[in-house]
Amino acid sequence: MDGVLLVGLxxxxxxxxxxxxxAALGETVAQRAGVLNVxxxxxxxxxAFLAVLCAVATGSPWGGLAAAAAGGLAMGLLHxxxxxxxxxxxxxxxxxxILLGLGLSGFGYRLAFxxxxxxxxxxxxxxxxxxxxxxxxxxxxxxxxxxLAYAGVTAAFGLAWVLPRSGLGLTLRAVGENPKAADAAGxxxxxxxxxxxxxxxxxxxxxxxxxSTAQLAGFVENxxxxxxxxxxxxxxxxxxxxxxxxVAALLFGIADAAQIRLQSLYPGIPYxxxxxxxxxxxxxxxxxAARSAHLPAALGRPYRRD
Amino acid sequence: MAQPVLAMDGLTKRYGEVTAVRSxxxxxxxxxxxxxxxxxxxxxxxxxxxIAGMTAPDAGVILVGGARAALSSARAxxxxxxxxxxxxxALVPSFTVAxxxxxxxxxxxxxDPAALAARVRxxxxxxxxxxxxxxxxxxxxxxxxxxxxxxxxxxxxVRLLLLDEPTTVLTPEDAARxxxxxxRLKASGVAVIxxxxxxxxxFGVCDRVAVxxxxxxxxxxxxxxxxxxxxxxxxxxxxxxxxxxxxxxxRLSSEDLTLHQPAADPPxxxxxxxxxxxxxxxxxxxxxxxxxxxxxxxxNGSVAVAGLGFALHGGEILAVAGVDGNGQSELVDAMAxxxxxxxxxxxxxxxxSGQEGWNPRALRRAGLAxxxxxxxxxxxxxxRSLTENLLLSRFFRPAAGRGWLIDRTxxxxxxxxxxxxxxxxxxxxxxxxxxxxxxxxQKLVLARELMxxxxxxxxxxxxxxxDVRTIAFxxxxxxxxxxxxxxxxxxxxxxGEIWGLADRVVTLSxxxxxxxxxxxxxxxxxxxxxxxxx
Numbered sequence: 124m125d126g127v128l129l130v131g132l133x134x135x136x137x138x139x140x141x142x143x144x145x146a147a148l149g150e151t152v153a154q155r156a157g158v159l160n161v162x163x164x165x166x167x168x169x170x171a172f173l174a175v176l177c178a179v180a181t182g183s184p185w186g187g188l189a190a191a192a193a194g195g196l197a198m199g200l201l202h203x204x205x206x207x208x209x210x211x212x213x214x215x216x217x218x219x220x221i222l223l224g225l226g227l228s229g230f231g232y233r234l235a236f237x238x239x240x241x242x243x244x245x246x247x248x249x250x251x252x253x254x255x256x257x258x259x260x261x262x263x264x265x266x267x268x269x270x271l272a273y274a275g276v277t278a279a280f281g282l283a284w285v286l287p288r289s290g291l292g293l294t295l296r297a298v299g300e301n302p303k304a305a306d307a308a309g310x311x312x313x314x315x316x317x318x319x320x321x322x323x324x325x326x327x328x329x330x331x332x333x334x335s336t337a338q339l340a341g342f343v344e345n346x347x348x349x350x351x352x353x354x355x356x357x358x359x360x361x362x363x364x365x366x367x368x369x370v371a372a373l374l375f376g377i378a379d380a381a382q383i384r385l386q387s388l389y390p391g392i393p394y395x396x397x398x399x400x401x402x403x404x405x406x407x408x409x410x411x412a413a414r415s416a417h418l419p420a421a422l423g424r425p426y427r428r429d
Numbered sequence: 430m431a432q433p434v435l436a437m438d439g440l441t442k443r444y445g446e447v448t449a450v451r452s453x454x455x456x457x458x459x460x461x462x463x464x465x466x467x468x469x470x471x472x473x474x475x476x477x478x479x480i481a482g483m484t485a486p487d488a489g490v491i492l493v494g495g496a497r498a499a500l501s502s503a504r505a506x507x508x509x510x511x512x513x514x515x516x517x518x519a520l521v522p523s524f525t526v527a528x529x530x531x532x533x534x535x536x537x538x539x540x541d542p543a544a545l546a547a548r549v550r551x552x553x554x555x556x557x558x559x560x561x562x563x564x565x566x567x568x569x570x571x572x573x574x575x576x577x578x579x580x581x582x583x584x585x586x587v588r589l590l591l592l593d594e595p596t597t598v599l600t601p602e603d604a605a606r607x608x609x610x611x612x613r614l615k616a617s618g619v620a621v622i623x624x625x626x627x628x629x630x631x632f633g634v635c636d637r638v639a640v641x642x643x644x645x646x647x648x649x650x651x652x653x654x655x656x657x658x659x660x661x662x663x664x665x666x667x668x669x670x671x672x673x674x675x676x677x678x679x680r681l682s683s684e685d686l687t688l689h690q691p692a693a694d695p696p697x698x699x700x701x702x703x704x705x706x707x708x709x710x711x712x713x714x715x716x717x718x719x720x721x722x723x724x725x726x727x728x729n730g731s732v733a734v735a736g737l738g739f740a741l742h743g744g745e746i747l748a749v750a751g752v753d754g755n756g757q758s759e760l761v762d763a764m765a766x767x768x769x770x771x772x773x774x775x776x777x778x779x780x781x782s783g784q785e786g787w788n789p790r791a792l793r794r795a796g797l798a799x800x801x802x803x804x805x806x807x808x809x810x811x812x813r814s815l816t817e818n819l820l821l822s823r824f825f826r827p828a829a830g831r832g833w834l835i836d837r838t839x840x841x842x843x844x845x846x847x848x849x850x851x852x853x854x855x856x857x858x859x860x861x862x863x864x865x866x867x868x869x870x871q872k873l874v875l876a877r878e879l880m881x882x883x884x885x886x887x888x889x890x891x892x893x894x895x896d897v898r899t900i901a902f903x904x905x906x907x908x909x910x911x912x913x914x915x916x917x918x919x920x921x922x923x924x925g926e927i928w929g930l931a932d933r934v935v936t937l938s939x940x941x942x943x944x945x946x947x948x949x950x951x952x953x954x955x956x957x958x959x960x961x962x963x
Contacts, residue, residue, distance in 0.1 A: 301521045301522075308581075428483060
């Protein structure tokens with residue numbers, strides 16, 4: 124593989140990583156607060172669809188982004204309502220979200236755009252950072268992306284500060300580690316968890332919007348194609364650390380970009396063998412991480428006073 | 430009495446059919462140390478939770494400083510100057526001490542580590558508690574974690590400090606340090622409520638004592654006007670002069686209970702001391718189960734009991750007497766194969782606790798039966814039928830089915846037979862067990878555990894919470910199996926039951942084991958005294 128190809132691979136790897144990164148950051152916060160949302164896939168699909176719908180309607184990708192974030196927030200709240208308030212099993216509530224997102228986005232897309240689909244979708248423009256994007260090799264990889272990509276990286280470092288070093292982070296961690304201790308300290312456990320679930324949902328919605336209006340331009344049924352699950356794998360692999368999630372998302376993004384290139388490099392090998400590459404990586408990463416993982420002690424457990 | 434800091438008026442709390450606390454009136458004045466005592470399950474924790482703002486009462490009011498208080502949350506309680514040190518510490522192990530104290534008391538913004546540490550040092554200086562603000566909570570021992578809890582409680586101005594079972598896990602030195610702090614707070618006018626079941630705490634530092642029995646306050650009087658005998662009796666039976674606690678006063682001379690020197694009676698573990706004159710001759714039956722030098726730790730790592738040794742013989746009922754929480758549950762768990770002793774060895778036939786295969790299944794195969802103390806949690810599956818519950822610990826017997834399949838017809842036949850033999854009041858074998866009354870649930874547990882004629886029976890509080898008729902039935906069953914040749918370990922806090930059933934008695938108290946003795950060679954006074962920890 125020559126240099127140009129490698130730069131292209133890494134640059135598109137960064138792009139491919141972003142939807143996963145947004146979803147993974149939201150899930151990191153939710154899980155640190157004890158809320159497990161396995162329904163990221165469904166929320167990302169809803170976000171991808173809403174982003175296209177509203178970008179077309181408003182003529183701006185920002186309108187699409189806002190709609191995707193709002194829709195994701197609503198689905199996160201729905202998850203919170205089921206898992207936090209009603210104490211439904213969190214896995215089952217999450218699976219309900221996957222099916223809901225899959226159905227609503229596919230159906231809504233046909234309803235809105237008919238069988239012919241949508242024509243031109245207003246997408247995010249690339250934001251080349253002046254000066255920096257002209258640096259050879261590093262420029263195209265790091266400084267030739269959509270604005271959203273820089274926002275995602277900033278969010279990862281921001282959260283890496285908030286969680287250990289702010290009062291908000293302290294509250295979130297307490298709720299996820301020992302809700303009883305948080306309750307005893309006068310914190311409304313369920314409210315914090317609802318907020319965390321809503322944040323997680325909104326971030327997954329943004330991840331979906333990135334996919335349909337920045338990475339690609341348009342909606343295809345089931346276009347998230349497992350990225351929601353990969354995002355959950357990233358959270359665990361990164362041991363609930365936001366910067367770790369960034370690294371993990373980049374790893375999966377690059378793997379995804381590589382498998383597409385490998386498909387065309389080796390037409391003799393069935394393409395399905397390459398498609399599974401990121402998932403194999405996820406499985407291996409989880410198997411390796413699971414051994415030493417310290418998950419939030421109250422993850423997935425609804426809090427009830429006794 | 431001066432204006433009480435806190436007054437409870439007609440406080441009632443129900444959980445389903447169970448009334449945990451029934452119309453409780455209780456007040457505590459500034460500078461007063463009130464002991465709230467009672468057995469496990471007497472309702473103490475419910476009272477604590479209501480004062481702490483973590484449980485809402487169903488009826489009655491709490492007055493703080495004479496004004497009706499809405500203690501809807503821990504924050505509300507704290508705002509009124511109520512500090513609570515919970516028995517089961519509510520701590521986040523991965524937090525530092527400074528973070529723990531900051532939790533719920535700081536804004537959402539940046540945490541200033543230096544300011545937080547300074548605040549911790551300030552509180553700990555005022556309270557006379559030594560603790561490193563940077564230490565990780567999970568790395569501290571139980572006494573250290575308790576200091577963090579106290580620090581949390583004192584981190585704002587407190588008018589009332591509530592200590593829930595603070596000495597259960599402490600060494601004598603740590604307990605003395607704790608009581609020195611209580612004395613300082615008392616002197617500064619803070620009211621203290623000490624929830625405990627340890628009498629030495631009561632006589633060591635408290636001014637007044639209130640006794641809860643089955644959710645009802647059965648006594649409320651100055652410590653100077655009561656005696657350990659009366660308190661033991663009130664805790665066990667709800668009235669003074671219960672035979673089980675009789676004569677304690679003679680055994681407990683006043684110098685055993687020196688006021689203001691709580692550490693004079695160390696609560697820490699000590700090896701078994703068996704008075705030679707009281708050592709009972711072992712009964713004639715073969716040894717079915719034996720313990721040698723057994724030490725058991727609680728889940729939090731503190732020593733529940735040390736140096737315990739006895740042999741359980743066929744054809745005897747060996748009673749383990751003691752107020753709950755002194756290692757009984759740890760002992761039964763270890764003997765049932767649910768855990769291993771932390772030191773020493775337990776043997777049953779060819780099995781011993783050092784082996785890989787020390788588990789309930791293997792022990793049950795070898796003829797062990799276990800009637801657990803908490804039948805609702807550990808004895809039954811409330812949503813499943815009588816038939817299924819009867820199979821629960823027995824489905825793996827070859828007779829239970831054919832190959833991998835369970836013989837349902839046979840199982841239902843057994844259920845019908847058990848319903849008849851144990852007089853279980855039910856609509857039939859298919860009824861969910863959760864619908865039965867507590868007494869009938871216990872009969873079902875008994876039927877399951879006894880119907881295969883086990884060689885060893887572990888019976889933990891088998892008649893607790895039952896009506897008189899069912900108690901008699903349970904006791905008759907135990908006698909019948911003893912006479913058949915079974916070896917029975919009976920855990921009970923009821924001296925009446927022990928005297929009626931037991932051939933030998935061991936007491937567990939404050940980490941100490943005493944006995945075994947035969948009831949004929951001792952007196953209820955002596956056993957009662959041992960139970961009280963003297």
